[in-house]
Amino acid sequence: MARSLPIWPFVLIWAYISHLRNPITFYLDHVPGIAAAASPFTPQAEVMLYLLGNVYLLLAALAVICCWTRHRSIMQYYLLVVAFADLGHIYATCRVFGWEKFVEFAQWNDMAWGSIGGSAFLHVNRLATLLGLFGRLK
Template identity: 35%
Template sequence: MASILPPFPKFVFTVLEPISLVAAFIVAMISPEWFIQEQVVISRHLPISDNARAVALQLGMAYLLMAMVEIAILSGTQEAKVVRNYLFAYWLGDIGHFVVTYRVLGWERVGNVTQWNSMTFGNIGVTVFLFLTRSAYLLGLFGPHKKGAAKLA
């Protein structure tokens, strides 16, 4: 990979995050019903509509697209400004993802980590980890880009 990222963010953004996105794609494709029902921890599962199933499948496809774009951009460019802008856009997306999850789950469910299922862990725990890693990168806490990278504007 030709990534200009320092080692830790390179691993997180070109290996871990794409793997998690592909995993979400696979789960949404294999079992959209489970994917939808696990979004909110409830005691019983209700049948889902064709509309909900279509949305889950489309979201799964969006996850796959995100993984491919992330690998292509972060591994294929030597321009620091492109990498920084890309990760800033995802940083904003992390905020939106957390806010939407919080609005649906409410503080009681968000704050009760012991009751999280795998979907909640992904929607909150993984998103917060990625947000913090992106924040540290954007603040320059991982050090400079690899040599030969274009200067940040």
């Protein structure tokens, strides 16, 4: 039986492409409601953005490798590690947004929904996969 490729490598590749298409917009959209004038796009920010994009691409490659391995334990450890990383991603966003802005879902832009909502969705699905809710890992 052929294995299907999970969705998260494609999500990471899209994040990589998104930051290359328009780096300033990608940068500014991470915190909705902040005017561009209040958030200068410095050379340091640009370097960090490209480094982040590189991490997205690295994670996409690791997702493919770890999810196509013949070793069940590698896949389980990978899912556990990225599930914890999802929580770290959500926490970092919450910390910057502040609790009031974090829980005002109606004020979120596409980037916030993709970042927070996407991480929460992937977190739940990764844990469900680990728990065998979609069938046994082979």
